[in-house]
Amino acid sequence: MHNDNSRRQFLTRLGIGALVATGAAALAACGKGGGGAPTACTDPSGGSKPQRDALKYVDNAADQTKRCDICIQYVAGEGCGTCKIFNNTAVAPAGTCDSFAKKS
Numbered sequence: 001m002h003n004d005n006s007r008r009q010f011l012t013r014l015g016i017g018a019l020v021a022t023g024a025a026a027l028a029a030c031g032k033g034g035g036g037a038p039t040a041c042t043d044p045s046g047g048s049k050p051q052r053d054a055l056k057y058v059d060n061a062a063d064q065t066k067r068c069d070i071c072i073q074y075v076a077g078e079g080c081g082t083c084k085i086f087n088n089t090a091v092a093p094a095g096t097c098d099s100f101a102k103k104s
């Protein structure tokens, strides 16, 4: 009986630990976790890579007037946002690409 309870408690703690680790990994994938601005917002599936390459997406725009966070295709999120034309996958607020279109 005691062993069942101990095993149950261990598995519960293991499950909680796995959830915490998953959340930390998700934040790290967005480049947020060090407390600073996101530096890399990636598409975890890699499915939008051809579009990103074709439109020359970068995480840090050289021209601050063409940042993702002021683009009509950008949807804000925690750390990273998402881009509608990249299948709603993560992009950096400070990123940009050749399809930039300023929000009105």
Ligand code: SF4
Pocket (backbone or CB within 6 Å): 057, 066, 067, 068, 069, 071, 072, 073, 074, 082, 083, 084, 085, 086, 091, 095, 096, 097, 098, 099, 100, 101
């Ligand atoms: S379309 Fe806009 S939001 Fe999407 S990557 Fe290009 S600049 Fe960023």
